[in-house]
Amino acid sequence: MSGLVKRYGSKTAVDGLDLVLDHGTVLALLGPNGAGKTTTVEVCEGFRTADGGTVRVLGLDPRRQGEQLRPRIGVMPQGGGGYPGVRPDEMLRLVAACAADPLDPAWLLEVLGLTGAVRTPYKRLSGGQQQRLSLACALVGRPELVFLDEPTAGMDPQARRLVWDLVGALRADGVSVLLTTHLMDEAEALADQVVIVDAGRVVARGTPSELTAHPADDQQLRFRARPGLDTDLLREALPEGMDVHEASRGAYVVRGRIDPQVVSTVTSWCAQQGVLAEELTVAKRSLEDVFLELTGRELRS
Numbered sequence: 519m520s521g522l523v524k525r526y527g528s529k530t531a532v533d534g535l536d537l538v539l540d541h542g543t544v545l546a547l548l549g550p551n552g553a554g555k556t557t558t559v560e561v562c563e564g565f566r567t568a569d570g571g572t573v574r575v576l577g578l579d580p581r582r583q584g585e586q587l588r589p590r591i592g593v594m595p596q597g598g599g600g601y602p603g604v605r606p607d608e609m610l611r612l613v614a615a616c617a618a619d620p621l622d623p624a625w626l627l628e629v630l631g632l633t634g635a636v637r638t639p640y641k642r643l644s645g646g647q648q649q650r651l652s653l654a655c656a657l658v659g660r661p662e663l664v665f666l667d668e669p670t671a672g673m674d675p676q677a678r679r680l681v682w683d684l685v686g687a688l689r690a691d692g693v694s695v696l697l698t699t700h701l702m703d704e705a706e707a708l709a710d711q712v713v714i715v716d717a718g719r720v721v722a723r724g725t726p727s728e729l730t731a732h733p734a735d736d737q738q739l740r741f742r743a744r745p746g747l748d749t750d751l752l753r754e755a756l757p758e759g760m761d762v763h764e765a766s767r768g769a770y771v772v773r774g775r776i777d778p779q780v781v782s783t784v785t786s787w788c789a790q791q792g793v794l795a796e797e798l799t800v801a802k803r804s805l806e807d808v809f810l811e812l813t814g815r816e817l818r819s
């Protein structure tokens with residue numbers, strides 16, 4: 519996809535978005551409410567027409583070649599989408615009947631922990647069960663590419679883990695996954711590539727570790743030791759320009775370019791002082807820190 523633009527009246531929801539999802543990888547679209555994630559996904563699925571840019575999904579134009587594309591993709595929309603009275607097994611069998619070589623619906627219901635609820639009308643399922651059924655519908659046709667729009671929203675931790683494991687299994691089977699999420703740990707756990715969008719534009723992209731890495735000359739080494747170490751003395755032992763301070767009682771932070779030599783200097787300096795440097799880590803920013811830094815802290819409408 520390149521230069522995708524989508525407007526709703528005077529509102530520009532997506533404003534020149536470029537995305538590439540490599541075969542067999544997981545890409546997470548991360549962004550605050552209203553950033554344009556669902557709109558982007560819906561254009562890829564062929565549900566919405568782009569106002570500008572080029573979109574190709576599995577080499578096809580999702581709008582004009584939708585009939586060829588649909589059997590090859592799986593779609594898990596935001597918020598379920600089942601008829602109130604339909605039962606999970608009926609719904610899944612119906613979707614499976616449209617596929618050339620579907621997975622066994624009974625097996626899939628079991629994998630997703632829905633066997634006990636197969637006769638429960640859709641509207642009586644819990645939010646998490648509706649989500650899992652929606653995921654089953656997305657997967658039953660053995661898609662090459664799956665769109666998951668906030669797949670674990672409203673799920674309990676067990677169900678989230680299950681979905682994470684499933685996404686990992688899909689990836690291992692060579693299935694490509696485009697997911698949207700607000701959950702940083704989800705993006706960090708699942709995605710090969712993370713694209714952070716805000717107001718319809720890409721504000722950052724990279725692997726989770728690229729995004730969370732500190733710039734090379736502003737890294738942090740943290741360790742714990744007895745309170746009151748002479749940090750001026752340690753600073754003298756380190757290369758010029760590095761900062762050392764006791765951030766809180768017994769918690770020390772060394773800032774600057776952290777290379778193996780610096781780590782060695784810190785531990786041997788501690789040894790000379792007769793103290794053991796504990797919990798020594800080269801700190802990373804969390805994806806949430808990066809996200810808030812890029813998209814601001816104010817609440818979105």
Ligand SMILES: Nc1ncnc2c1ncn2[C@@H]1O[C@H](COP(=O)(O)OP(=O)(O)OP(=O)(O)O)[C@@H](O)[C@H]1O
Pocket residue numbers: 526529530531549550551552553554555556557558
């Ligand atoms: N059918 C529509 N008509 C008018 N405006 C819309 C429509 N759908 C979405 N929008 C607007 O477009 C913008 C992007 O919405 P979108 O649902 O794509 O964002 P999102 O990133 O998925 O948000 P969320 O995280 O809250 O699901 C929002 O400002 C939204 O209000």
